[in-house]
Structures are given as structure tokens and as C-alpha cells.
Amino acid sequence: NFMLTQPHSVSESPGKTVTISCTGSSGSIASNYVQWYQQRPGSAPTTVIYEDNQRPSGVPDRFSGSIDSSSNSASLTISGLKTEDEADYYCQSYDSSYSAVFGGGTKLTVL
């Protein structure tokens, strides 16, 4: 079964840059689009990156997404960190049968 693995937690200081990885277990992560969701406590997830590297309107350009086929991983990079970026982040893609797969989530602490 296709799985996505994320670090459990990351932390960084305001103004710095942080990168959250999402590694695919098998096959090529580039075969299907990767999405990234932000979830603040008590709220529903919202999309910050879709189709690997696209940003919905309203999402700051401090958020960017990328794919690295050599490591079979996707990454979410947040630059110029703000305290409001503190949240849980989930990557999501699909397996070969178009069943959605989520990473386990990464808790971002901005301290």
C-alpha cells in the first residue's frame, strides 16, 4: 500500500524558513499530484498548495511546494515564518486506484 511519511514535528523561529517533507513509500510520487493542507486547532483543513506547487488565491507566496523525484518526496516550504503559521500540516496524494492517501501530519511550532 502506498503511504506518505512526514516528520512528526518541526520548529523554527519567526522570520526563518522551514521545509516539511513528505516521502512516498513506493512508486513515483510524481505520478499523482500532491496537496498540502493547513489545519489550525479546532478548525477544518484548508488547502495551501495544490497540484504539487500551485497556491490558491489568498495563500501568501511565502508558501511553496515542490517535488523531488530523486528522493520520491514532496516538500512544503514556508519562508518568513509568522506565528500565525503555527498549525498542523498534511500532505495528500493518491494511489494507483485513485484512493486518497494522507501523510501523518507535521506539527509546526513557531517560537
Next chain:
Amino acid sequence: EVQLVESGGGLVQPGGSLKLSCAASGFTFSGSAMHWVRQASGKGLEWVGRIRSKANSYATAYAASVKGRFTISRDDSKNTAYLQMNSLKTEDTAVYYCTKAVAGIYYWGQGTLVTVSS
């Protein structure tokens, strides 16, 4: 404005049934798959299942944890999707979200809480 609104959650005893609804507005509902995702308290997001569009024969797929107990359906004329949950277990307790891609961007409802307890 794209909106997804879940309803139908509540308290149910183990072995019981519940049917959730997801009402959509602000976009062409019939055009893409609808997914259901759940989140137990303090845990991550877990994909429950999906139903594809009419063009894809309304094909459904489910997570192994719910297969045979949950059924997803949709009524494009009502812009609504459904999650029928039978033989509920305590481990099905979670907030249930519907989510759908519109022009590639996934939109989420606010979620509805399902509590399975005696």
C-alpha cells in the same frame, strides 16, 4: 463562493447506524469526485472513501477500516453527497469532513462530529 456543509452527526450506540450529508454550493457539483475524511480527537486525517462523477460511473472506493460497513452515494440533482455508516464501532468516533476539488483546489466542510458510545 464554494461551500460544503456537513450534517447528520451525533451520538450513536455501537452497532448502530448514521447517515451524514454534505450539501454543496457555489460550483458545479457533478463534475468531480467527493471524498469523506475523518479525524479522531488528537489524531491525523484519515481518508474514509470517495465517489467519482457520473462520467466515471459513480465509482466508489473505501478505506479498509470501513469497507463493507460504510456506503457513499451522491445526488447530483440536490448537490449533495452522503455517507451511510452501519455497524458503527467506538473507533469510528471522529469528526467527519467532506472534501471536493474545484479547479484543482480542495475545499473542505466544517465537519460533523460522530460519537459512537454506549
